[in-house]
Amino acid sequence: MSHHITDHELIEKIKKGDQASFTILVNRHKNYALTIAKRIVLVQEDAEEIAHDAFVKAYTSLGSFKYESKFTxxxxxxxxxxxxSRGRKKKLDVIEISEGHSDFVGDSGTAELDTKDRNYYLNLAISRLSQDDRLIITLYYLDELDMEExxxxxxxxxxxxxxxxxxxxxRLGEILKVIMPTELESVVH
Incomplete structure (x- = not known):
């Protein structure tokens, strides 16, 4: 039933004191909120705190929500x-990675990465982008939002x-060339 009710309908119920509707709203959007926060701050624990604090702020600010846009x-x-804001307060250490790629070479002598490995290296490359670049790449490509959103x-x-x-x-392509040049070349050609 909760999947058939819109975010705007949930907000109306929350404004009338329905706490269960807020739980539905949180459950509906918590993974995405965590993903966005983690792409910006890069630290899981910080991202979890940010997502939690964002839900608290959203709850206390629902009165100012205008129904002209999507809740999301x-x-x-x-x-x-x-x-x-959290990122500005905390300096992050940049992860240095080895330029050795011997781990990528399979028995056949060609680069072979499974989906899990590709995702790992893609996420590693994304983490090396600037905060703004990580955000844009995440929203547009990984979360498939349109340009307006x-x-x-x-x-x-x-x-x-x-x-x-x-x-x-x-810039992401350049980072990927450094992290996994052989694999990237086999994907492109």
Whole structure:
């Protein structure tokens, strides 16, 4: 039943004091909120705190929610702002990775990575991008949001977002070339 009710309907119930509706809303959006926060701050524990705090802030701010946009756009903007704020307060160590690629070579002498490994190295490459680039790549490619939603959540000008996305994708490609050049070459050709 909870899948058939819209976020806007849940918000109306929450405003009338229905705590169960807030639980449904949290369960519906917690994984995505955590993903966005983690892409920005890179630390699981910090991302969990940010997601929790964002839900608390959203709950206390539901009175200011305007039904002109999706709840997700409004809420994920809260997550992004909180994560960026946390990131400014805390310096992150950059993970250095070895340039040796012998682990990637299978018995046949060619690079072989399974889906799990590819995802690992893709996430590692994404983690090496700037905060803005990680956010844009995550929202557009991994979460498959349209440009308008990415602009609303990220706060970037919609007209400039395509350029930022193109540059972020290019930087991601350069990082992937360093991390896994043989595998990347086999995927491209």
């Amino acid at each position: 756009t409004w809420f994920y903007r809260i997550v992004v702002n909180m994560a960026i 990415v602009a609303a959540i990220s706060g970037f000008d919609k007209n400039n977002l395509k350029v930022k996305l193109h540059r972020a994708r290019k």
